[in-house]
Amino acid sequence: MTAVGGAVIDAVPPGVKDWAVALFGTADKVALLVGMALVIAGLAALAGVVEDRRRFAGIAVVGVFGLAGLAAVLTRAQASANALVLAVLTAVVAVVLLRLLVRRLQEWGSQAAEPATAAATPSPAASPTPTAYPSPTPNPRHAPARRRFLQALAGGAAFTAVGGAFAAAWRGAAAVASEARGRVALPVPASAAPAIPAAAEAGVEGITPLVTPNTDFYRIDTALSVPAVDPATWVLKVTGMVDREVELSFAELLAKPLVERHVTIACVSNNVGGDLIGNARWLGWPVRELLALAGPQAGADMVLSRSADGWTAGTPLEVLTDGRDALLAVGMNGEPLPLEHGFPVRLVVPGLYGYVSATKWVTQLKVTRFEDDVAYWTPRGWSERGPIKTSSRIDVPRGGRPVKAGTVLFGGVAWAQHTGIGKVELRVNRGPWQQTGLAQSISLDTWCQWKLGLDLTEGQYEVQVRATDLSGRVQDEQNRPAAPNGATGFHTIRVDVKP
Incomplete structure (x- = not known):
């Protein structure tokens, strides 16, 4: 099912993907799996109906779906003999169950159609007056047929449960990866992250935390099931337009002089005011x-990074070599990378949206050229390079919630990765811009918090925020969608001030 889901994700146009992320957010994969389950249930019902009417018609439906599943498995980068056998076995079991259930249902139906035996036949000589028809008596032959059908149905459920358990057992690599993660001891960084300044906290209740906890960090990727990568066998290969190909094991990576830095990363699908962005303390090797x-x-100008699940990202070579803290990350907020965030190793690149830089479960770096290679999202309509747009967000007060008249405290975050925020301003009802109090940044690669108190009387207000980076460039006001290279516009909320 996850293989088919992955094929669906690969096939959908970027507009559909962007719609799904906007509608479901980080629950997009759950929504896809639920939708797939409903489709499969519908196909199963269709197969049963057509098989009941014409033999082998339902089997053909199951066969087509089974072939589609097998083809999807073959297209996955992590395809294995186990996965292929499981796909074939699932199709075979489905055919057997379909024939068994249809046969039992037909037996039940044919016996139910037989006329019931009358409990008693009145004699014309016994009574000259008309006798009421006897009450229908259930045919005792119906019960065995009905019982056999229900037994077959229960057997099908049992087969499904056993199949699910069997599949889960075959996916035991995830448990192995989780156990291996628990045994990883991160080394002390050769260059620790600078201490967070006390002035970095704006001190506004309800504002986004300066550092995002791992459990709250957004997750947007194309992997329906988290790739299970054993660090003991993980190898990173550097190939392509290089003088020397390089291979690096996990143990060798941990032995390197690692650096620790706070870096804010964002998804290109993050709409204006959205939460598909987070700041963490990453540990890795430059x-x-x-x-x-x-x-x-x-002549090389791009590095094509590849994930264990086959996903690719194309990152400008100059961004990986210009001195910024682009990392082969092994740690996140003081612990090994969570499985869903790329364990054992991922890329973290300040200043670029994740679709061109943040490869999780990375296994290969190919030095190449943009004109020779394309990454996963580029042929689907997204731009090649994806620099993060300067942006800002109002966290408090929440839009649509009433507040009391008087001094209303506004607060939020702003970001201009690898450039830095120079100022943040608010305006009310399209009036003059008012500069906010800007908290101190951790670094040029992180977001920063801001706050401003405004005296508001009873009424309805529109409040907008904009940021200006340290180079003096003002945030783009024009409203644009996320595709093809990031959303723009001012985050706008409506505030209802009550007496």
Whole structure:
């Protein structure tokens, strides 16, 4: 099912993907799986109906769906013999259950159609007056047929449960990866993250935390099931336009002089005012040092990173070598990467949206050229390079919630990764812009908090926020959708002030 779901994700156009993320957010995968379950149930019902009317017609429906599943498994980067056998076994079991259930249902129906035996036949000689028809008596032959049908149905449920357990057992690699993660001891960084300044906290209740807890960090990717990668066998290969191909094991990576930095990353699907963005303390080895070992050749301008599940991202080579803290990350907020956030190793690149940089479960870096290779999202209509747009958000008060007249405290976050925020301003009802109190940034690669108290009397207000980066460039006011390279516009809320 996850293989078919992955094929569906690969096939949908970017507009549909963006709609799903906007509608369901980080629950997009749950919504897809529920939708797939409903479709499968509908196909099963269809197969039963057509098989009942014409033999082998339902089996054909099951066969087509089984072939589709098998083809989906073959397209997955993590396809294995176990997965192929499971796909074939599932189709075979489905055919057997379909024939068994239809046969039992037909037996039940044919026996139910037989005329019931009358409990008693009145004699014309016994009474000259008309006798009422006897009450229908259930045919005793119906019960065995009905019982056999229900037994077959229960057997089908049992087969399904056993199949599910069997599949779960075959997916035991996830448990192995989880146990392996628990045994990883992160080394002390050679360069620790600078301490968070006391002035970095704006002190506004309800504002987004400066550092996002791992459990709250957004997750947007194309993996329906989290790839289970054993760090003991993980290898990163650097190939392509290099003087020397390089292979790196997990143990070798942990032995490198690791650095720790706070970096804010964002998804390109993050709409204006959205929450598909987070800030964490990452531990890793600078990518530029790994690339220096390989020696990129003249003419190369892109690094195509590949995930264990086959997903790819195309990152400009200069961004990985210009001195910013682009990391092969192994740690997140003081612990090994969570499985869903790329354990054992992922890429973290300040200043770029995740679709061109934040490869999880990374296994390969291919030094190449944009004109020679394309990444996963580029042929689906998204731009090649994806720099993060300067943006800002109002966290409090929440839009649509009434507040008391008087001094209303506003607060939120703003970001201009790898450039830094210079100022944040608010305006009310399209009036003049008022500068907010800007908290101190942790670094140029992180968001920062802001706050401003406004004296508001009873009434309805429209409040907007904008940010200006340290180079003096003002946030783009024009409203644009996320595709093809990030949403723009001012975050706007409506505030209902009560007496």
